[in-house]
Amino acid sequence: MTxxxxxxxxxxxxxxxxxxxxWGIHTLRARENYPITGRSIGSYSHLIVALALVKRAAxxxxxxxxxxxxxxxxxxxxxxxxxxxxxLHDQFVVDVIQGGAGTSTNMNANEVIANRALERLGQPLGAYAELHPLNHVNMAQSTNDVYPTTLKLALTFAIEELLDAMRTLQQDFAAKADEFSDILKMGRTQLQDAVPMTLGQExxxxxxxxxxxxxRLREATALIREINLGATAIGTGINTNIRYSRLVTDILADLSGVPLVPADNLIEATQDTGAFxxxxxxxKRVACKLSKVCNDLRLLSSGPQAGFGEIFLPERAAGSSIMPGKVNPIIPEVVNQIAFEVIGNDMTVTMASEAGQLQLNAFEPIIAHSLFKSIEHLAAGCRTLSANCVRGIEANRALLAERVRTSAGLATALNPYIGxxxxxxVAREALRTGKTVSELVLSRNLMTxxxxxxVLSPEVLTAPRAV
Incomplete structure (x- = not known):
C-alpha cells in the first residue's frame, strides 16, 4: 500500500x-508559519513564470x-x-506575505522544480540524492538575488498589461473627444463658471x-531592468564563478525577451529598493489622475435633474434599494476606490523600503504584494472604465447649449474689446437680471x-486669438 x-x-x-x-519540507513550514492573506504566490502567474525563467537561466x-x-x-x-x-502553479502555495526576505518563495520554487525534474528523470518525488532543490536547482544562487530579480521581471510582465489597458482607455477618451468636438459648454474653475470650451476639449x-x-510608466519600467542576479547573499558573489553574473543575466534576457542588465555594483543593488x-x-500618479478624471465624470453626470447633468453615463445597474429609478455612477466610483488603495499601497512600499537594514531589505515580499495589487487593480479599473463607461457616454447637447447662451461667463471674452x-x-448685470451678455452689450452700444x-463665435471662444 502506497x-x-x-x-x-x-x-x-x-x-x-x-x-x-x-513542494517539500521548507514549503510545509512556510505554510504553517504564514497564514496571513490567504493568497498564495501561485495566484501571481507573472511571478511564477519569472521564477521559472530565473531558475532555467541559472x-x-x-x-x-x-x-x-x-x-x-x-x-x-x-x-x-x-x-x-x-x-504546477497550484504547487506554489506559500503566502505572498512572508518573513525571511522571500526565502520561502525561493524554497517553494526550488522544491517544485526539483520534484518536477525528478519526475522527468523517472525518479520518485523527494529523491533528492538524484537532484537536489538546493545543491542543483539553487546552484550559484541566493534568495537575495533570485527574489528581487524575479520580482523585477514579473513586474515588467504585469506592467505591459497595465499599459495595454491604459492605452485602450486613452483611445476611448480620444474617440469621445472627436465625437464631442463641436459641442460648446462652460468650463469651470473652483466649481464656478469660467469661460467656454468644447466638451471635446474637456x-x-x-x-x-x-x-x-x-x-512615465515606461520610464519607471526601464529602471527595474537592472538586476542583481549573481550577487548571491549580500552582493559579493560568493559561491559563483567570476563569469556567472554577466552570463546568467544575458541568458535570462534572451529567455524572457526583456533587455535586462547587471547592476554595476551588486552589493548596492542587493540592498537598494529605490526602483520599486x-x-x-x-x-500612485496614475491612480491620482484616474481618480480625478472619475471625479469629473461623476460631477458632469450628476443629477439627473438637480445636478450638472451635462453628460449621461451608461446605466449599468439599479442604484438604490429604496429610491425607485435611481442610477449611480458606479464605474467611476469603483475606479476611485482602486485609486485610494493604490495610494495606500504606495505608503506600504515606502515604509518597507525605508525599513531595510545594512546589506539586505527583508521586506520585499510586502513590496511585491503591494505593487502587484496596484498594477492588477489599475489595469482592471482601466478596462472597466473603458468598456462599461467611457464608450457609452453621451452629451446633453441641449442643456450645454443653453448654459453657454445664458452664461455670464461670456463677458470674459469681451475684456479686450470693451474693457x-x-x-x-455686464457679468454682474446678467446675473442680477437674467438677461444675456449679448442683450446687455447691445443695449449699451458697447459693440456692434x-x-x-x-467675438462670441465658437472658434474665438475656445482658442487664442489669431494674430
Missing part, C-alpha cells in the same frame, strides 16, 4: 510531506560553466518550461493625461451686433 506521505529533512528535523506534493549558466551536468540541467530546464507554460484632456502617464519606490510613485470694467458690469457675434 504511503500518503514521504519523509523529508531540514535543519530543524524531519517532517512528513504529502506524497503527491511537488541552470543553463551553470551548465555552460561546467558546474552542472547535462542530465540535471536538461531536467531542470524542462521542469521550468513546464511551469512557464502554466503547469475629454481630450483626459486622453492626454493618460498618455503622459503611459510614458520609483515605480510605486508612478503607479474689464464694462465686462464686469456683427462684431459681438464674431
Amino acid at each position: 504511503s500518503a506521505f514521504r519523509r523529508e529533512h531540514d535543519l530543524l528535523g524531519d517532517r512528513d510531506v504529502p506524497a503527491d506534493a511537488y 541552470a543553463e549558466a551553470n551548465r555552460q560553466l561546467g558546474d552542472l551536468d547535462d542530465r540535471r540541467a536538461d531536467a531542470i530546464a524542462q521542469a521550468c518550461r513546464d511551469i512557464e507554460g502554466g503547469a 475629454f481630450r484632456t483626459y486622453a492626454v493625461m493618460i498618455g503622459e502617464d503611459v510614458e 519606490v520609483q515605480l510605486s510613485g508612478v503607479l 474689464y470694467e464694462n465686462a464686469t458690469w 451686433e456683427s462684431a459681438l457675434a464674431k
Whole structure:
C-alpha cells in the first residue's frame, strides 16, 4: 500500500510531506508559519513564470560553466518550461506575505522544480540524492538575488498589461473627444463658471493625461531592468564563478525577451529598493489622475435633474434599494476606490523600503504584494472604465447649449474689446437680471451686433486669438 506521505529533512528535523506534493519540507513550514492573506504566490502567474525563467537561466549558466551536468540541467530546464507554460502553479502555495526576505518563495520554487525534474528523470518525488532543490536547482544562487530579480521581471510582465489597458482607455477618451468636438459648454474653475470650451476639449484632456502617464510608466519600467542576479547573499558573489553574473543575466534576457542588465555594483543593488519606490510613485500618479478624471465624470453626470447633468453615463445597474429609478455612477466610483488603495499601497512600499537594514531589505515580499495589487487593480479599473463607461457616454447637447447662451461667463471674452470694467458690469448685470451678455452689450452700444457675434463665435471662444 502506497504511503500518503514521504519523509523529508531540514535543519530543524524531519517532517512528513504529502506524497503527491511537488513542494517539500521548507514549503510545509512556510505554510504553517504564514497564514496571513490567504493568497498564495501561485495566484501571481507573472511571478511564477519569472521564477521559472530565473531558475532555467541559472541552470543553463551553470551548465555552460561546467558546474552542472547535462542530465540535471536538461531536467531542470524542462521542469521550468513546464511551469512557464502554466503547469504546477497550484504547487506554489506559500503566502505572498512572508518573513525571511522571500526565502520561502525561493524554497517553494526550488522544491517544485526539483520534484518536477525528478519526475522527468523517472525518479520518485523527494529523491533528492538524484537532484537536489538546493545543491542543483539553487546552484550559484541566493534568495537575495533570485527574489528581487524575479520580482523585477514579473513586474515588467504585469506592467505591459497595465499599459495595454491604459492605452485602450486613452483611445476611448480620444474617440469621445472627436465625437464631442463641436459641442460648446462652460468650463469651470473652483466649481464656478469660467469661460467656454468644447466638451471635446474637456475629454481630450483626459486622453492626454493618460498618455503622459503611459510614458512615465515606461520610464519607471526601464529602471527595474537592472538586476542583481549573481550577487548571491549580500552582493559579493560568493559561491559563483567570476563569469556567472554577466552570463546568467544575458541568458535570462534572451529567455524572457526583456533587455535586462547587471547592476554595476551588486552589493548596492542587493540592498537598494529605490526602483520599486520609483515605480510605486508612478503607479500612485496614475491612480491620482484616474481618480480625478472619475471625479469629473461623476460631477458632469450628476443629477439627473438637480445636478450638472451635462453628460449621461451608461446605466449599468439599479442604484438604490429604496429610491425607485435611481442610477449611480458606479464605474467611476469603483475606479476611485482602486485609486485610494493604490495610494495606500504606495505608503506600504515606502515604509518597507525605508525599513531595510545594512546589506539586505527583508521586506520585499510586502513590496511585491503591494505593487502587484496596484498594477492588477489599475489595469482592471482601466478596462472597466473603458468598456462599461467611457464608450457609452453621451452629451446633453441641449442643456450645454443653453448654459453657454445664458452664461455670464461670456463677458470674459469681451475684456479686450470693451474693457474689464464694462465686462464686469455686464457679468454682474446678467446675473442680477437674467438677461444675456449679448442683450446687455447691445443695449449699451458697447459693440456692434456683427462684431459681438464674431467675438462670441465658437472658434474665438475656445482658442487664442489669431494674430
